[in-house]
Amino acid sequence: MNSYLLDEIKTKFPQDVLETHSFRGDETAVVRREALAEVAQFLRDGLGFDILMDLTAVDNLPREPRYELVCHFYSTGHNYRLRLKCPVPADNPSVKSLTGIWSGANWLEREVYDMFGLNFEGHPDLRRILMYDGFEGHPLRKDYPLKKRQPRIAHRD
Amino acid sequence: MQTKHHDLPKNWELEKLEDGRLALNMGPSHPAMHGIVRVLLTVQGERVAGSDIEIGYLHRGFEKTCENVTWNQCVPYTDRLNYVSPFINNAAFALAVEKLMGIEATPRCQYIRVIMSELSRITDHLTCIGANAMELGAFTVYFYLINAREALYKLTDSVAGGRVTPAYARVGGLTRDLPPDFRQRTEEVFKVLRKNLDDADRLLTRNRIFYDRLHGTGIVSKEDALAHSFTGPVLRSTGVPLDVRKATPYLVYDRFDFDVPVGSNGDNYDRYLVRMEEMRQSMRITEQALAQLPEGPINLPDFGVTLPPKEQVYGNIEALMAHFKLTFEGVKPPAGEIYQAVEGGNGELGFYIVSDGTGNPWRVRVRPPCFTLTGGLSKMIEGGYIADIIATFGQINMIGGELER
Numbered sequence: 001m002n003s004y005l006l007d008e009i010k011t012k013f014p015q016d017v018l019e020t021h022s023f024r025g026d027e028t029a030v031v032r033r034e035a036l037a038e039v040a041q042f043l044r045d046g047l048g049f050d051i052l053m054d055l056t057a058v059d060n061l062p063r064e065p066r067y068e069l070v071c072h073f074y075s076t077g078h079n080y081r082l083r084l085k086c087p088v089p090a091d092n093p094s095v096k097s098l099t100g101i102w103s104g105a106n107w108l109e110r111e112v113y114d115m116f117g118l119n120f121e122g123h124p125d126l127r128r129i130l131m132y133d134g135f136e137g138h139p140l141r142k143d144y145p146l147k148k149r150q151p152r153i154a155h156r157d
Numbered sequence: 158m159q160t161k162h163h164d165l166p167k168n169w170e171l172e173k174l175e176d177g178r179l180a181l182n183m184g185p186s187h188p189a190m191h192g193i194v195r196v197l198l199t200v201q202g203e204r205v206a207g208s209d210i211e212i213g214y215l216h217r218g219f220e221k222t223c224e225n226v227t228w229n230q231c232v233p234y235t236d237r238l239n240y241v242s243p244f245i246n247n248a249a250f251a252l253a254v255e256k257l258m259g260i261e262a263t264p265r266c267q268y269i270r271v272i273m274s275e276l277s278r279i280t281d282h283l284t285c286i287g288a289n290a291m292e293l294g295a296f297t298v299y300f301y302l303i304n305a306r307e308a309l310y311k312l313t314d315s316v317a318g319g320r321v322t323p324a325y326a327r328v329g330g331l332t333r334d335l336p337p338d339f340r341q342r343t344e345e346v347f348k349v350l351r352k353n354l355d356d357a358d359r360l361l362t363r364n365r366i367f368y369d370r371l372h373g374t375g376i377v378s379k380e381d382a383l384a385h386s387f388t389g390p391v392l393r394s395t396g397v398p399l400d401v402r403k404a405t406p407y408l409v410y411d412r413f414d415f416d417v418p419v420g421s422n423g424d425n426y427d428r429y430l431v432r433m434e435e436m437r438q439s440m441r442i443t444e445q446a447l448a449q450l451p452e453g454p455i456n457l458p459d460f461g462v463t464l465p466p467k468e469q470v471y472g473n474i475e476a477l478m479a480h481f482k483l484t485f486e487g488v489k490p491p492a493g494e495i496y497q498a499v500e501g502g503n504g505e506l507g508f509y510i511v512s513d514g515t516g517n518p519w520r521v522r523v524r525p526p527c528f529t530l531t532g533g534l535s536k537m538i539e540g541g542y543i544a545d546i547i548a549t550f551g552q553i554n555m556i557g558g559e560l561e562r
Binding site: 023024026028050051052053054056058059070072074076079081083102103104106107108111115128129130131132139140144146 | 212216220221225259385386387388397404494495498509511519529531532533536561
């Protein structure tokens with residue numbers, strides 16, 4: 001069961017759409033990560049998705065590709081939601097930044113960088129946001145132990 | 158005390174300051190800003206030339222913790238997201254898991270969730286406006302509104318057994334039914350609330366000082382608000398009538414008659430007016446929901462989802478096994494992923510949850526409404542006065558618990 005919307009994306013990017021599905025009313029398109037920014041641009045300009053509601057990641061350890069970047073879009077004009085995902089391999093966890101399309105992506109991408117260690121090419125200010133400078137590791141990765149201790153940071157005066 | 162350069166955040170470099178500009182640090186613990194957030198400003202005279210918002214002082218690892226407990230054990234943690242409107246978080250989380258499982262709560266349960274969500278929305282807005290008024294010098298209003306909030310807290314306490322941390326919702330139901338005198342108590346509380354709201358309205362809305370502090374400050378355009386992923390009262394103040402309760406109705410919101418107030422200037426004053434009206438609309442919804450409230454069970458009669466009644470646990474083997482399995486292993490949604498959005502006090506509260514088919518979540522992601530709002534704060538305060546930061550920061554209603562999870 002595929003909707004007009006998913007068909008539209010598939011026709012526009014036949015090479016880049018890896019998979020589409022619809023589960024419990026949530027429509028999802030999985031695209032190649034090289035094409036993410038391009039598809040996102042088309043979603044905003046061509047299909048009217050004006051809000052980037054959420055941008056997050058999932059760590060699928062031990063499956064390959066290990067990470068998945070998950071974006072949720074909402075269109076105020078059409079009252080429609082869409083999820084766009086792209087697989088990100090562990091050996092080169094890097095995706096093109098969406099900050100040029102939605103400025104709200106800035107903090108969301110910083111959080112994904114902080115929590116998962118994914119890099120965003122072209123992000124103007126990629127640094128930790130919830131954790132502090134000097135924090136070791138990325139807490140939401142599955143191989144980060146729940147009760148891991150962090151090294152003491154030197155006293156600052 | 159000499160400050161070492163490398164201790165400063167990267168984009169706050171003193172030697173790069175232009176002539177006549179001054180670096181100013183606000184927070185993390187500032188008396189006029191509720192919540193712990195640090196604003197690093199560069200100012201030109203009284204005007205804000207640039208800013209960097211530093212957050213992360215209240216990060217508790219909510220999402221990581223949820224991956225290590227059962228689905229129902231996440232519910233008490235959701236209380237601590239937006240702790241002034243805990244029921245909305247509870248209901249949103251339960252709804253998300255129910256959506257993933259493909260089940261629907263009983264009608265009575267859905268109505269009660271609506272009622273409690275709307276009461277929560279009122280407490281959220283009361284806190285926001287009360288604290289905002291206090292920070293701008295109207296201390297009396299704070300007491301009026303917190304008085305009303307306290308009455309509401311006592312009411313919700315009588316329902317769920319907790320003022321701020323009720324943990325009321327469960328997957329497929331609720332912990333308990335409404336108390337028998339709930340209807341009458343709600344009417345009494347609404348009388349207090351209406352009186353306090355009218356008093357606050359008379360003291361604030363046409364108050365010259367309050368008006369001047371809010372009107373025309375913290376302006377954000379419709380386009381910027383959309384680009385920054387703003388939702389809730391801040392987006393509605395710019396004239397975009399986006400309310401998840403109307404746009405994609407969840408629970409039984411499609412059965413009520415209510416209005417979505419929108420502003421036109423996108424400034425702090427419009428946000429204040431939107432919030433004031435939303436509280437009255439929430440009362441309207443609550444009254445309609447109480448009038449329509451159906452009788453019946455509050456929990457799904459499905460032993461795979463909700464705990465069986467105690468009499469049955471002690472009386473028959475199936476219920477005993479279900480009780481044991483639900484307690485130790487928890488509910489097991491099928492493998493998959495869903496996103497469920499609800500209208501929180503500050504905007505769209507979304508849960509993106511991924512299950513691998515076991516009793517523990519694989520991933521729980523919260524889309525906190527004030528995360529993007531705080532991300533856009535820099536844009537909203539730029540060019541304004543330093544004093545306007547207090548008004549703008551108050552009106553985006555940053556809640557540390559959900560901002561940093």
